[in-house]
Amino acid sequence: MRIIKRSFLFMPSLLQASRCHSAPSSPAWRLFSAVASSPKVCIVGGGPAGYYTAQHLLKARSDMVVDIYERLPVPFGLVRFGVAPDHPEVKNVINTFTQTAQHKRCSFFGNVSIGTDVSVEELKKAYHAVVLSYGAEGNRLMGVPGEDLAGVFSARDFVGWYNGLPSNKELQPDLSCETAVVLGQGNVALDVARILLSPLDFLKKTDITQQALKSLRESRVRRVLIVGRRGPLQIACTIKEVREMINLPETNADMLPGDFEDIAEALKDLPRPRKRLTELMLKTVKVDDGQKANKQWGFRFLRSPLKVLSDRDGKKVAGIRLAVNKLEGSGEDARALPTGQTQDLECGLLISSIGYKSLPIDPSVPFDPHTSTVPNDMGRVSHTAGLYCSGWVKRGPTGVIATTMNDSFETARILLKDVESGALELSSNKAGAQEITSLLQTRGVRPVSFSEWEKINLEEVRRGEVLEKPREKVLDVKEMLDIAWS
Template structure:
């Protein structure tokens, strides 16, 4: 303990004092004759599902470990509380297990603590034997197209946060006065957003959706939702459960075009069973739609379309539509790639929700971060480098040596050296 330097922040002084007391009590046992090692102290940054599952595993597997969970919000459970759709309460039952974990004597929860500002990662490293980063992806991927900054364009992360009660999204106030909404992306989150927009109010009243969101949806004029994807029916990213819920949503009909599914009945015979069942359900819904079904609201999956431009209103104050680039597929199955055809089409809409994925953000200058890939560089989960340092082991050098020797043999030389540091590091990390 004498090697630990006292942290600078006042908040951490309090937390450090608690940790110090636990460790000194453990040393006290040793002085009474115990040969046990000091009680391991582990810090988990992030109080979401991954953080709690990690804590649960550590507490179960290591009987002497003490786990502290740090969460920037005053409340725990992360995406279980703020990401799961309000009409999926069964998914939230895992909170009961997390609560049992948090109530254990060897587990501490510290909410309203922002790692990176209230306390630094370096301070945590001084006070704990291990620091586990489990803070999730807090950013949204950018569309990278003109007009995405206009009013009426929202990320799915913010929109979901709005109806689920994320404090930072409570003032979102999406304009629901439009008849048509467009959702970009065809994953489960996209279907969640579509379902919430189209659900009868009586169903939502029975959920934990926020009161302000419920009131706004009660006055919504949205009657048509287009769920847009760059690829085709065989590449949709949602699960069959989510799709079935959309198909069976009261007062709502799927408006699927049977032409989108031509030739797929034979193609699905050789795909994995989950994909086959999903595609067959889509085809069945498309055929039923062709037969006709009355409903005051509708949704559709628009395939082979990529967002190209958010179209502004005449006064350029808000979104009034979207230009979609028509694509075609190169390849097949999950590896199929969408390529532009040069054709475009425009859709009038006043609400656009981008559901193309979340993105991790840097947490602290002491933690390396790859801005291009939006990840913390790691090897089997272990952070690979200290700030600005990429250590290469001797085994890493031997990988470089093997590549250089092979390149040399190919041209009749004993060795063809790698001269670019990035190439060396890439080979060493393989």
Template sequence: CGSGSPPAGSGFSAGHRSFSSPPASPTKVCVVGGGPAGFYTAQSLLKGSPHIQVDIYERLPVPFGLVRFGVAPDHPEVKNVINTFTQTAQHKRCHFLGNVHVGKDITIQELMQAYHAVVLSYGAEGNRTMGVSGEGLPGVYSAKDFVGWYNGLPCNKELQPDLSHETAVILGQGNVALDVARILLSPLDLLKKTDITQNALETLAASKVQRVLMVGRRGPLQVACTIKVNLPRPRKRLTELIMKTLNEDHRGRQGVKRWGFRFFRSPLEVLPSADGSRASGIRLAVNKLEGVGDAVTAVPTSEVDEIACGMIISSIGYKSLPIDPAVPFDFKRAIVPNNMGRVEETTGLYCSGWVKRGPTGVIATTMNDSFDTARTILQDLESGAINVSVSRPGSSEVVPLLEKRGVRTVSFADWEKINAEETKQGTAVGKPREKLLDVREMLAVAWT
């Protein structure tokens, strides 16, 4: 999977400053974001040099980002990476500081004064919009918010999705869309054994959703819910999956539950109910494909299609948001502009993960990307591009500053109290954990 250590033949010359001679004081690196990108970057930096100390700042009191709040509850094996992240957090040269909203509680400029290098790894918390009329109607949800709701993200706990209609349409055919479809149709007995929130379980128990359609603007060979490498075997398996599931039935207690794909369709308008109070359907353009290979694009024709439905979930992508006015931001691509992880025109500032390259790929993609950024930082330390001749205070200066502003940090040991409480509550009802949904409740447990 790669290593944070610079590879052989990476171009380092004898004239470059070498870490074989330890710096006068530790090299202080700050990572902003406690999700996969942040932890993988920290892991690689710690492995790459014995002189680096890493502080990971996270806005929530709990770590792990999308591993905790994005991975589907019925895929617990994907969350095993938390064990690796825990080892990183418990490393003697690593410190986790939760409950810190960087960009609000403290600025990037203040962090850059306290650290030799700052890495932005805060992910993508925004939603891409459809840009069609009616998308603000009740009954229309973003996949990001829906996933956050059933996975216990505090800001989504009040979502209250309306599942009182038979048909739900998901716009998008990626992995997140598949997760959402599965959660909507899975038997409750299966979900009860996962870490899905109790609130979501109760809502799903009363669900009347019987059919889920996943709509994509292109065709089956471009569908995004599997490996994108255009090789015969994966493509053959994808085709078999599609043919098998186009009209696959899942028999539940309320009858037959169905899901399937609708290809060559793009949203034109969310159709309102007769009284205009909520969504009652969606009008779609029927597309044709132009171009070949990776350059193929979907072009709308004059033909349209309409699907009557009571729920529409937009799963067309997450997007990163600017964190601080001092940080360059490409609003068109929704990333921090960078060159191999180096933020443009800002010495000592780096980025990794989705904010670096956009919200694509799986956890392994983020791992390799984060290792690349760590390697870039190590190269800059070797070359002297990052000045380590002057000691930096790191968290010893930042934490007192935060305290003066009324912000108390959550340590990894504090998080382990939350973890123990969630595990205890989950065990009582036969689940791996019952997540705390309220930040104030998390803090009360952490600081007892």
């Protein structure tokens, strides 16, 4: 007993020191764990959902230990690889995530692929609770002939290309055409259109990759049409994104007045955000200064893809055949029905922005292929004790970062409620990161800690300073690891 009492005298400082590293593994740590068990939670995914969940858990309980596992060597997920480079203000949330990551009871383990390097069942044995927050890495397909032609890309891959996602660094889109078509009318679709038409002098001051900047410098794209299956009153983007398109230098809006017939009459009954957005579009339709700008963009409503048209060789996209729709019903619930008419649009670049989808992570985890989500009740995974989810894998790929924050806080509250009620069993001691890092070592997997990520961060900022931009991202995973472990 004396040995145990003496151990307690120095253990709090040792615990704090251990949490600052990737994996506590000393004999003293094991002795402390055996005497005083604290809730250990593992979060799968180092994006916004993961960090917001961790933030709430750590703030709520002074004994909570949280470990975040991420497939890539770098954290922050969609904030790093999804937010448009000309929206740096949105990326400021990284400062909050960094504070969470540097918390003494939080550890980051990058370069660890859950489902491949470690199974979810192994995580459940090592932790009291596991939260799946790994986002949506798949693309929704159009499901039409020709979508595999050269020159057809998903918005996810195109955004990943200009934002430096390692898996998209070889994309090399051909921008030698005059017209590009973007299918979908959400914020991501408008991000893509804006990047294609933005002045180079502006983009080169952002963290867009140099290889994307080089391609855009040589681009001949002068016209971007943004196509949606429903009407102006159902458009999915926000007023901020539309205003940015309207304000693009040397660029005119190309709208079809017929798309907005009778829309003005519906304005009075619209919710305020929808009303302001619709009024802005109506104002844009009526503006015609008589000057033809160098570049154009425009919405095309009530159109759905039927077939991607190929060039003479049958290898590359030359256009898109669209079904002309009519609306049944009104407001947000209106359905698009085909009229039997079709329209062909010529284009040399086609980008599908019809949505992302989550993918199954592990055979032991329930997964709904129709919704591409993990079945859950407010974050509790159905029929699986100790397993939770947050973010897009919980609710589907919708909303902005603030939506993900609220969603993740909800999951954290549910988990904490289960701890307090006893629904989440804490009586058995769990080894947490110590057990998982031992497994990884035997499998030849070396995690990247947050301090090692910070070495990558510093190198990216240094490279950016040379180019007079915020950062130049490292695109290759091997190079990331070389920097992290140097």
